[in-house]
Amino acid sequence: MVMYGYLLVYHERRSVPAHWAFFVTDEENGQSGRVYHAVGSPFTGYQVEVKPSYSLANTRRRYSIIFLGQIADSWRDQLSGYANNVAAPGISPSPLDPFAGQNCQNWLEAFIQKLVSEGILDSSALDTLSEAPKV
Template identity: 40%
Template sequence: MPRTIYLAVFSNGARPAHQSAFIPTGDSGDAGKIIHVTGNPATGFFLEFKRNYDFALTQRTFQRIPLGHVEDRHVTDTVGDGTASQDTIARDRLESVATIVPPPGRSPNPFDPLALNCQNWLQDYIEKLVAEGYLAESAISVLQNAPKVLPTR
């Protein structure tokens, strides 16, 4: 059974939007896992998996955009008691691929609008998923056409 993988775009004020991959638990609903890098250009970024993340509890403006489908066997849901958690340990194939895509390091000029950020990492991650055969190439176009800045409501 195919599972949908989404681009999650979160408002970050006037700065570039935060982008991550989202896979709902059981392929539907607002709860699931987020695969992303967190940090900033001044300190650098690190990979993080947010498990049991629930969009119903988010207070930031966001959009979820379908990127494509992956085979169910490549996704491990973390349900447990449903408590949200964060870690850096890969538990399935999609997370394992994320561990080999290096996050952006510290920028020599963190105020440069072209400094690498989470959007650059997500682009590399999605390209790697396509290259490895987990996602269709159309996911790259979806990502390239996604909002780079998401205004708050």
């Protein structure tokens, strides 16, 4: 059995970076699953958040969803541990500049890199991330 991993891009205003999250569902193009992301702000820093139950049908935010790859079901219970072991960005040195410093996108790139290095996701996921919308 496999799971499907997607980059979930929440498009904010053009003046701020888009919010990135990793959405894992049991069905191809599924609407319900789990979300792994870093939440916070450049002023306060970020923290890793795992939402074990998330439905795209309930969001009112504008988003795009981009397929990153299949994940063997045997990794299901370990993904949260991997997410929590990737350090979330701290307070930005220039918090008034939303494009300065690290944010949720940097955390997600590091998380996906970890999943690729562990053999959980194919390396093509990194290529897909590099082309993903940043705003």
